[in-house]
Structure formats: C-alpha cells, structure tokens
Amino acid sequence: MPNLIKLERLTKAKFAPFGDVIAMEDNDWFPINNGTTRRYHHVGKVQIRGDDGQAGISLARGGAFHFPISVSMLERHPLGSQAWIPTGNTPFIVVVAPNGNDDRPDESNIRAFYAEGHQGVNYHAGTWHHPLLTLAQQGDFIVVDRIGTTPNCDECDLHQQFVVDGSYADDH
Numbered sequence: 001m002p003n004l005i006k007l008e009r010l011t012k013a014k015f016a017p018f019g020d021v022i023a024m025e026d027n028d029w030f031p032i033n034n035g036t037t038r039r040y041h042h043v044g045k046v047q048i049r050g051d052d053g054q055a056g057i058s059l060a061r062g063g064a065f066h067f068p069i070s071v072s073m074l075e076r077h078p079l080g081s082q083a084w085i086p087t088g089n090t091p092f093i094v095v096v097a098p099n100g101n102d103d104r105p106d107e108s109n110i111r112a113f114y115a116e117g118h119q120g121v122n123y124h125a126g127t128w129h130h131p132l133l134t135l136a137q138q139g140d141f142i143v144v145d146r147i148g149t150t151p152n153c154d155e156c157d158l159h160q161q162f163v164v165d166g167s168y169a170d171d172h
C-alpha cells in the first residue's frame, strides 16, 4: 500500500526550507515607471553554481496529471535553482523532500504542496523535488534555471512508494 502524502497549502513560510514562492501575495512592492507599475522585487533567488553555467529562461508545456498521483522518484539540480512559474493560471502539485544523511531524499519528511495558478515555485539548488505535475489540465510555464553543459540533474528512485490523492493535511 503506497504511503499517502497529504497536500498542504503553498505558503512562503512553509516552503522556505525548499525555496521561494513566486507570487505577489506575502511580498512587498514598490512603484516604478512613474507609479504606473508595481515591482515585486527579487521574490526568488536565482542560484547559478559552477564555471560554465548561466541563468536561462525557458518555456514548458506540462501535460495534465490527475489524482491519485504516484510518486516513486525525486530529482535535484545541485548546480542551480529552478523556477516554475505558470503563465495561464494552472495549478500544479509540488512534491519536495529534505536531503537525508545518506545524501538521498529524506522520505520520512516528504511533502506535497498545492500551488495555485497564481503561484510559482523556485527550488533552491539541491532541493529534492518531483518533475512537473500540472494538475487536471495542460499548463504552460516559464522556467528559470541553469543553462550549461555540466550535468545538473540527480534522479533518485525512492525506497517507498507514495501517492498524492488530493486530500489535505491542513485547513485550506
């Protein structure tokens, strides 16, 4: 029987150990362009490590996933952060885990967050996460991450099987 990961609402505070929430809510702004524009400054930290890397902007179209969603692997990008920002108000599921003492995901602390369509995430370098899980409909995303020739994606098959069925751990 797979282990259930109950969903949590995605908030800046709860996601802080894993990265940044890319959203206007919970962030300050200041006026620019003669007050015609609000700038929500530096809401995500772009991290680029190693010699040959540069920050790049890509686009991605994620295929739809439906509950129950099986989780059997996670990945990480040790050389840089990776941001996923929905362009079309598409919710997605964010599965993350801390790094364990064995330099594998700490499966006992795996977590799943429901990202609303107005929220993006920026995984900090080395954060274990599941590849994109767009929910219920195809979704387009802006991706900001490290572009370079050095391999930058560690994949890890989990010892346990997990499932996200759409039930919540907290009030939402």
Ligand SMILES: NC(=O)N[C@@H](O)C(=O)O
Residues within 6 Å of the ligand: 075, 082, 129, 130, 131, 132, 153
């Ligand atoms: N490889 C890639 O662009 N996508 C994954 O890293 C992912 O997090 O979805």
Ligand code: NI
Residues within 6 Å of the ligand: 075, 077, 082, 129, 130, 131
């Ligand atoms: Ni990734």
